[in-house]
Amino acid sequence: MTTIDVEARGIGKRFPGVVANHDVSLHIRPERVHALIGENGAGKSTLMKILYGVQGADDGEIVVDGRPVTFSSPTDAIAAGIGMVFQHFMLADNLTIAENIVLGAEKRHGIGEAAKREIRTISERFGFGLDPDALVEKLGVADRQRVEILKVLYRGARLIILDEPTAVLVPQEVDALFANLRELVGQGCSVLFISHKLDEVLSIADDITVMRRGTTVGTADPARATKAELAELMVGSELPSPATAESTVTERPVLRLETVTVADETGREVLHDISLTVHAGEVVGIAGVEGNGQSELVEVVMGMMRARSGSIHLGDDDITRLNTRAVRDLGVGFVPEDRHRHGLVLDYPLWENRVLGHQTSAPAVRRGLVSRKGARADAQRIIEQFDVRTPGVDTSARALSGGNQQKFIVGREMSGEPRLLVASHPTRGVDVGAQAAIWDHIREARREGLGVLLVSADLDELIGLSDRLEVILRGRLTARFDPSTVTASDLGEAMTGGGVVAS
Amino acid sequence: MSEREKAPAGGSATPAARRIAGSVVSGLLPPLVAVVAAMLATSVLIAAFGGSPGDFLQVIFSVPNDRVLLTIINQSAMLSISGIAAAIGFRMGLFNIGVEGQYIVGSCAGAFFAGSGLVAGPLNILATLVVAALAGAAYASIAGLLKVFRGVSEVISAIMLNYIALTMAGYLVTKYGQASGYTFTTERLPLDAQPLGFKIFADAPGDVWALSSLALILGIGYWFLIARTRFGFELRVTGASSTAALASGVNVKRMTLITMALSGAVAGLVWMPAYFGSVHTFGVPENFQAGLGFLGLAVALLGRNRTLGIFFAAALFAFLSGQSNNLQSAGIAKDVIDITQGTTVLAVVVAYEVVGRRRARSEAERVSRQLEAERAEVVAS
Numbered sequence A: 001m002t003t004i005d006v007e008a009r010g011i012g013k014r015f016p017g018v019v020a021n022h023d024v025s026l027h028i029r030p031e032r033v034h035a036l037i038g039e040n041g042a043g044k045s046t047l048m049k050i051l052y053g054v055q056g057a058d059d060g061e062i063v064v065d066g067r068p069v070t071f072s073s074p075t076d077a078i079a080a081g082i083g084m085v086f087q088h089f090m091l092a093d094n095l096t097i098a099e100n101i102v103l104g105a106e107k108r109h110g111i112g113e114a115a116k117r118e119i120r121t122i123s124e125r126f127g128f129g130l131d132p133d134a135l136v137e138k139l140g141v142a143d144r145q146r147v148e149i150l151k152v153l154y155r156g157a158r159l160i161i162l163d164e165p166t167a168v169l170v171p172q173e174v175d176a177l178f179a180n181l182r183e184l185v186g187q188g189c190s191v192l193f194i195s196h197k198l199d200e201v202l203s204i205a206d207d208i209t210v211m212r213r214g215t216t217v218g219t220a221d222p223a224r225a226t227k228a229e230l231a232e233l234m235v236g237s238e239l240p241s242p243a244t245a246e247s248t249v250t251e252r253p254v255l256r257l258e259t260v261t262v263a264d265e266t267g268r269e270v271l272h273d274i275s276l277t278v279h280a281g282e283v284v285g286i287a288g289v290e291g292n293g294q295s296e297l298v299e300v301v302m303g304m305m306r307a308r309s310g311s312i313h314l315g316d317d318d319i320t321r322l323n324t325r326a327v328r329d330l331g332v333g334f335v336p337e338d339r340h341r342h343g344l345v346l347d348y349p350l351w352e353n354r355v356l357g358h359q360t361s362a363p364a365v366r367r368g369l370v371s372r373k374g375a376r377a378d379a380q381r382i383i384e385q386f387d388v389r390t391p392g393v394d395t396s397a398r399a400l401s402g403g404n405q406q407k408f409i410v411g412r413e414m415s416g417e418p419r420l421l422v423a424s425h426p427t428r429g430v431d432v433g434a435q436a437a438i439w440d441h442i443r444e445a446r447r448e449g450l451g452v453l454l455v456s457a458d459l460d461e462l463i464g465l466s467d468r469l470e471v472i473l474r475g476r477l478t479a480r481f482d483p484s485t486v487t488a489s490d491l492g493e494a495m496t497g498g499g500v501v502a503s
Numbered sequence B: 001m002s003e004r005e006k007a008p009a010g011g012s013a014t015p016a017a018r019r020i021a022g023s024v025v026s027g028l029l030p031p032l033v034a035v036v037a038a039m040l041a042t043s044v045l046i047a048a049f050g051g052s053p054g055d056f057l058q059v060i061f062s063v064p065n066d067r068v069l070l071t072i073i074n075q076s077a078m079l080s081i082s083g084i085a086a087a088i089g090f091r092m093g094l095f096n097i098g099v100e101g102q103y104i105v106g107s108c109a110g111a112f113f114a115g116s117g118l119v120a121g122p123l124n125i126l127a128t129l130v131v132a133a134l135a136g137a138a139y140a141s142i143a144g145l146l147k148v149f150r151g152v153s154e155v156i157s158a159i160m161l162n163y164i165a166l167t168m169a170g171y172l173v174t175k176y177g178q179a180s181g182y183t184f185t186t187e188r189l190p191l192d193a194q195p196l197g198f199k200i201f202a203d204a205p206g207d208v209w210a211l212s213s214l215a216l217i218l219g220i221g222y223w224f225l226i227a228r229t230r231f232g233f234e235l236r237v238t239g240a241s242s243t244a245a246l247a248s249g250v251n252v253k254r255m256t257l258i259t260m261a262l263s264g265a266v267a268g269l270v271w272m273p274a275y276f277g278s279v280h281t282f283g284v285p286e287n288f289q290a291g292l293g294f295l296g297l298a299v300a301l302l303g304r305n306r307t308l309g310i311f312f313a314a315a316l317f318a319f320l321s322g323q324s325n326n327l328q329s330a331g332i333a334k335d336v337i338d339i340t341q342g343t344t345v346l347a348v349v350v351a352y353e354v355v356g357r358r359r360a361r362s363e364a365e366r367v368s369r370q371l372e373a374e375r376a377e378v379v380a381s
């Protein structure tokens, strides 16, 4: 395989109200893993989209193997050997791996055996372990991600761009992904990836470029740099130290699930006999590999799914049969796992997104009428309190960077002093500084008696924030840990079903 | 809504003023460009088939006489109502192509009820409006129920229901109506339930119908519902993202049913101005104006589902139709105006897209100049 050398020179990109990229320069050397880091809204995703031809640059040039190129679409980028995997996977569930990969690239190796052979070859070469005939709907996130990577390799990409690939993975999966990436660069490819987890960056990257406020502010050598130095380059300030707050757990149950069993449309049990209590002032963390029932657990509490048996109580109220509206009205905040599908209306301005999910309560809505004034003022409050980087409340949610969208959602769901916060991956895609800030907000609310059901793939978050950890595996709660004594490897083992059941 | 398009508050007065001016331009320019483009396209077509585009433009842009003006006002009222009915569906992502059928059912039911004189005097008018709206809503609900409980696309079922509506109305009138000449109609509206019109145009044979004002009332009601109320917010959110609506606590199925019924209720009212104002009886095809429901879809599209836009689009369509009556004398088939109307809708969709992008770009440039200083600071540090 021939190698590829890609360079961005003086890239500039403007959006309404924002300079997303300005004078961005970056050199992705052949056969190297290049990490791009920076605060939320620093312009990382924008740069990647420009390199992949999704968006056109206003200034600057892209140079591939010494020749300046212009991309008017991803097709051009792929032709030049550049492929990208987006954070939101784009796979058709009801098709096989092979069909997903071949879709849109029928010209390369046809759609029959030849294509499958090629897929198998690539899969073996890089140690992906994928079966072309497997159905995508049966795959977990990590495998889906490999399919996405295979998809771009199949199209002949030699530079693989990954936008926050590790955000959705648990540590073991991250290790596996990194092994794959190593394999890739070992055989001639280059990798460019974004991550907010500085440990990971230091462990895998050969080169590191740091972006701040739309421009590249420097590079770092992973062999010598420390986390603290990287953080300082990113935000211009020190890394927040993980606070160990005193316990605020009370005896008063806020959320009580008793032997809850849930089945999906096909009748398969996705949650089995779950009993769980969250007390006021307590954070209960649910650890697990994605796809083991945590989504269903959240949905059944939120009234988006029905329990087949068992009961759910919020305080003294039986919410087993209540719909989402009624559950929310009883004082439940909800940070959904997919911010684009469930958390925001991307085309609406922030102030209207402030109303979303809070249609029945002041200050957003009063007596059946949307209060423009109330919603705007409160959206402004969220922007300030949660440090959402945006020109203002009239900006559409789509125009915010991923991490800033997330901050806004968390801020909104913590409004109105909820009794319970159901939070799926509350800091997914959020930079280290903002993550610490969100944790502080949650801790503060906890002190006031908030109960939190926390689902997360981030072990630091689970361990640092939870008062109690429950491990979910194949729809059952299989282990319970004390976060003050548990180690990441114990937890990891329990999550993948390898460990002994601790208590 | 329009506020969304305004840039963030603050900043000095001049850019603000420029922004507002920009808003006006970007709001009005596209329809204007679209109309011009549609006129051009129609002219080219007429020329291609050996007609005279000059004559066409002359007729269309002649000053309408009182008679035409009267038609324009009354027709645009009905078109507006029809447009609102369609827009309610559009806002929720429903393509209620069944406006036509609901309009027929509402008209038929209303006319039967009013003609029966069950309610005496002027109160009959109010009662009839309720009956027509309910009939339209009920008919629309068939498509709504099929969609929610059987997953049938509202487009497919509504098209079928449109045919059934027309046939059924014909059947009912033949069976339960009275013979009048060669056809059958419903019983005539009792005199004491005939509202007075407004004699605005001296030279025109007729009044501006009293119930044409219904368009205004419904227009304002529609705006208020969508832009101000919680229900309207939930309706819009469901249209924009049904998954986000679900997570926010909206019962999407119920919302679909309600929206469909609401759209049908308004559709049921479309013909009421004409019925009470001049026709006073219902019968297909003579004593009815088929097609208003379909036009409503175009009006809503052209008016971008906004009240003022819908009024404007309805007026434009009514104007073109009104003027087209004089085309015959210029030797041009009046049906070419259908082409003009169609092209206008198509062109406006394109024009809005172009203007939207242009504006985004110019705003980006403005902001980038503003941020120049701040950035220099960062780079230096």
Ligand SMILES: Nc1ncnc2c1ncn2[C@@H]1O[C@H](COP(=O)(O)OP(=O)(O)OP(=O)(O)O)[C@@H](O)[C@H]1O
Binding pocket: A015, A016, A018, A019, A020, A038, A039, A040, A041, A042, A043, A044, A045, A046, A047, A389, A390, A398, A399, A400, A401, A402, A403, A404, A429, A431
């Ligand atoms: N389509 C868009 N329209 C307007 N502004 C945009 C658009 N896309 C991005 N932006 C803005 O450009 C800036 C950079 O966004 P970008 O998504 O590149 O950030 P990021 O570094 O990837 O952040 P994160 O870590 O939160 O994902 C942000 O201020 C964002 O609001």
Ligand SMILES: [Mg+2]
Binding pocket: A044, A045, A046, A401, A402, A403
């Ligand atoms: Mg990003």
